[in-house]
Amino acid sequence: MPDPAAVRARHVDSPFIRACRGLPHDTVPVWFMRQAGRALAEYRAVRERHSFEEVIHTPELAAEVTLQPIRRYGVDAAILFSDIVTPVAALGLGVTIEPGVGPVVAHPIRRMEDLDRLRRLEPESDLPDVLETVDLLVAELPVPLIGFAGAPFTIASYLIEGGPSRSYARTKALMFQDELTWHRLLDLLAEVTLASLRAQVAHGASAVQLFDSWAGALSPADYARYVLPHSQRIMEGLEDLEVPRIHFGVATGELLTLMAQAGADVVGVDWRVPLAEGRRRIPEGVGFQGNLEPAVCLAPWELVETRVRDVLAQAGGRPDHVFNLGHGVLPATDPGVLARIVEVVHEEGKVREPGAEVPTAAAGGGDADGADGARPAEPTPTDVLEQAAPRLRRLRRE
Numbered sequence: 598m599p600d601p602a603a604v605r606a607r608h609v610d611s612p613f614i615r616a617c618r619g620l621p622h623d624t625v626p627v628w629f630m631r632q633a634g635r636a637l638a639e640y641r642a643v644r645e646r647h648s649f650e651e652v653i654h655t656p657e658l659a660a661e662v663t664l665q666p667i668r669r670y671g672v673d674a675a676i677l678f679s680d681i682v683t684p685v686a687a688l689g690l691g692v693t694i695e696p697g698v699g700p701v702v703a704h705p706i707r708r709m710e711d712l713d714r715l716r717r718l719e720p721e722s723d724l725p726d727v728l729e730t731v732d733l734l735v736a737e738l739p740v741p742l743i744g745f746a747g748a749p750f751t752i753a754s755y756l757i758e759g760g761p762s763r764s765y766a767r768t769k770a771l772m773f774q775d776e777l778t779w780h781r782l783l784d785l786l787a788e789v790t791l792a793s794l795r796a797q798v799a800h801g802a803s804a805v806q807l808f809d810s811w812a813g814a815l816s817p818a819d820y821a822r823y824v825l826p827h828s829q830r831i832m833e834g835l836e837d838l839e840v841p842r843i844h845f846g847v848a849t850g851e852l853l854t855l856m857a858q859a860g861a862d863v864v865g866v867d868w869r870v871p872l873a874e875g876r877r878r879i880p881e882g883v884g885f886q887g888n889l890e891p892a893v894c895l896a897p898w899e900l901v902e903t904r905v906r907d908v909l910a911q912a913g914g915r916p917d918h919v920f921n922l923g924h925g926v927l928p929a930t931d932p933g934v935l936a937r938i939v940e941v942v943h944e945e946g947k948v949r950e951p952g953a954e955v956p957t958a959a960a961g962g963g964d965a966d967g968a969d970g971a972r973p974a975e976p977t978p979t980d981v982l983e984q985a986a987p988r989l990r991r992l993r994r995e
């Protein structure tokens with residue numbers, strides 16, 4: 598096992614780690630949530646021969662698919678190839694990942710007695726192969742490795758619903774009807790998550806991301822009462838490890854301040870909130886990550902580029918910005934587009950010296966507030982209609 602402190606020392610001056618700490622660095626670092634996966638032909642080739650769980654539990658395969666996006670995209674960080682339900686699956690809760698569906702739970706948890714099936718996670722004996730993957734990766738990675746885990750609310754939603762859900766009706770029913778069972782469950786899950794994250798760091802991960810992907814289903818008041826204390830316990834439990842802690846959820850625009858309060862060093866912002874506004878909701882001293890709309894990567898390159906520049910402009914050249922998508926890479930994404938995004942971010946995202954002049958629209962740079970007309974403006978609906986008019990006329994004649 599490589600010496601984890603030596604591994605972290607190797608990456609401490611990388612743009613990604615420095616940005617997470619709000620320290621000056623050369624250019625805006627970028628990585629993509631779900632950067633490993635179905636968008637890559639080389640990943641699909643591995644998956645033709647091995648199931649998803651086989652990949653996760655075979656260190657050579659998991660390390661290989663973690664490295665694939667590093668080779669392709671030139672991103673500034675790697676994220677361990679695993680899943681947020683891997684630790685609870687290791688507890689023998691009957692959790693499997695069905696292709697095209699996601700995590701499915703054979704016997705969902707719905708009442709106090711069901712909690713007896715949960716126990717403490719012993720990462721070294723429950724997840725030896727995952728930790729061996731971390732060992733393999735940190736020995737050879739040129740960039741920092743991000744360890745990750747699912748936050749208690751998001752994991753609880755799978756365990757209670759039995760699989761992916763749109764409404765989280767059963768989850769919320771338990772939360773509102775039986776608060777004692779709810780807190781006991783989240784408490785146990787917080788312990789599992791903390792143990793898993795601490796083990797990944799002990800093996801050399803340089804940062805961690807806590808995915809509370811579905812917390813955006815809650816109002817701020819409910820988040821504060823039913824979820825925040827548990828996520829806070831995890832963040833506090835990581836503090837002595839001194840690695841950056843990123844906290845992310847989808848549709849969490851109204852929760853950004855609370856998610857920072859949970860103890861994050863960086864808060865992820867999804868694409869529904871303009872990044873400059875997201876930034877205002879996150880306290881000073883806490884960094885921010887995001888927030889290109891993932892579906893924009895499916896658009897013609899001109900639009901992608903405009904939107905990438907817009908995200909950078911909204912970030913205002915601050916050193917505590919990590920560029921990312923607002924959520925995971927969509928499987929239909931052309932990997933070439935992601936590689937070009939990395940190039941643009943690295944080129945355009947050169948962090949300005951404090952007090953340096955902010956490039957103007959005329960100079961081809963971004964507007965620090967992102968409020969108005971930065972560079973080649975996106976066509977208005979009227980422009981689009983005008984451009985399409987000759988073609989529409991032709992179609993009508995045909």
Ligand code: 1CP
Binds near residue numbers: 634644649810
């Ligand atoms: O068929 C396949 O190959 C499986 C598809 C797949 C992949 C590639 C799943 C099933 N998980 C993953 C990998 C994965 N999952 C990573 C790998 C590293 C990377 O980002 O490159 C990570 C970090 C996750 C985390 C994860 N799993 C989250 C949090 C991130 C997010 O998207 O918000 C969640 C919610 C899951 C659950 C899950 N696993 C898989 C699917 C399809 C889902 C989502 C299901 C749902 O909609 O509820």
